Amino acid sequence: MENTLNPKKKENAAPNHKRDKFTRQLPLYFMLIPAVVLVVVYSYGSMAGTVIAFQKFNLAKGLFGSEWVGFKNFESLFSMPTFWPVIRNTIVIALGKMIGGIIVPVIFSLLLNEIAHSGVKRTFQTMVYLPNFLSWVILAGLFFDILSPSTGIIGRIFTALGLDAPFFLGDPKLFPGTMIVLDIWKGFGFGSVIYLAALTGIDQNLYEAAQIDGANRIQQTWHITLPGILSTVILMTVLSMSNILNGGFDEIYNLYNASVYSTGDILDTFVFRLGIENAQFALSTAAGLFKSGVSFVFIVASYWLADKFAGYRIF
């Protein structure tokens, strides 16, 4: 088909077809060179760099000079008294964020969808999307101020009510819940976009037909609206599964302190302190590799399920 489009190529189409095709595709290969080089160095390079996890790594000796120690780093990692609590903290916080990160945006989008006036709706949207686009550095500064028991606004509300202000960021019992709530707060508005899109995609004739049949608002929501967004909800749930070990480094790192390590230290902050602060490169890489390995299984599984049940493919 390509050859019929270009008369010049018709003459020697048969003998040189393969080379001709390659020549025509050559610019496409050239376009890919810069990205391929960068990905080879920084992505595949770091993947290869995970061999450090199996070495008694010495920065001076490098990747090729360091001594191989098999799974020794993993053995010492798994026997660290802090490691398994860190895994538990990570899963607790990640699960809380995953569940809240689905439920809250769904409910919000359902409620927002009941607002008929488009200007009002848009105003609400403008307000709730904002936190999503700000960095956790700024939000952390904001919440340090707001959540401070002595000087923050929240603290003052508690004091005004005659209650002791809780120390949301300093009490190990409250810290994980605080992290989950703040993360949901940051993301629920923007997370609702996808459900609002699904809601607008529902055929309005269905509602009219239901009204004629005498269905009330709640019945309409139950029988038309919810089934209408169910596939999107399932898709987002399945895709969020891949975050099972993502406690949210940016949020935790900027808001935690040593007094909440028992419940607030997650795998990513653990890897960071071990590797960058304590320069335990091999041990930290082993912990990182553990995370990447488990995450790999979950990411592949979630994409597979998303493809199977929702027909979603990333490419």
Added chain:
Amino acid sequence: MKIKSSPSRKIFLVCNFIFLTLISLTCILPFINLLAISFSSKTAVVSNQVSFWPVEFNTAAYTFILDNNQFLHSLLISVERTLLGVAVNLLLIILTAYPLSKSKQDFSARSVFSWFFVVTILFNGGLIPGYLMVKWTGLMDSIWALILPSAVNVFNILVVMNYMRGLPKELEEAAYIDGAGHISTLVRVILPVCTPTLATVTLFAFVFHWNSWFDGMIYMSTTSRYPLQTYLQTVVINPEAFFRNATNVSSELSRYLELVNARTTNAAQMFLAMIPILLVYPFLQKYFTTGLVMGSVKG
């Protein structure tokens, strides 16, 4: 058809409106509080008088910060990093998405390269190997350490690639008949119709670069090379640090000490760092939404 409103429906609508108003306010009021603090006097802030409106209005906190070299220096680094980073991201997205958007007949190695890029979503080497790669490629302390490791954003490439695939095939065929090669087809035919998706990924990249702080922290050895968010991070973690340094460095600023403290100056710095995001916010709303829906509803 007009929905008839029963009394219970009306009650629901009123409650719903009030509830949504409260929820929306929780997303805005913290920032109003921040802004009010930044424009209030030290005494008003210390005595907890400030809520959502400045008390004893003054701009000393801002003057104080804009006299501070570290803040301005970090701001410049952030601007440089964002402009350069977005340009590099965009260029690589275009150069990569176009070949990958071709059909298998038009680009034989398409699947191989698609998987080559997608593997990086599925698996990553983690913090330390990534850190060492930056070190070994000699980027430490260079602005490129903030740009090259994240230069290829596979998600953004996929968004643009999917958009290009959705374009009518006739566009390219027409260009091909006219004798246009791949480069001129891309530049003259494909890119002009890709404006919405390119706007989306440009904004994605802009927000990413402006908000990044972690890479600055680990790849820059001195605080003078920190981009703004990294610098802010040091201030946020240790609120008094900036204040002490600033007052030590320039003693002529001591006249401000009557009016500012760590809380007002931090509030002012955080607000200034938000401004670029607020400026692009209207565009964000427009394009992020289309981008997100576009990226996720495709089959």
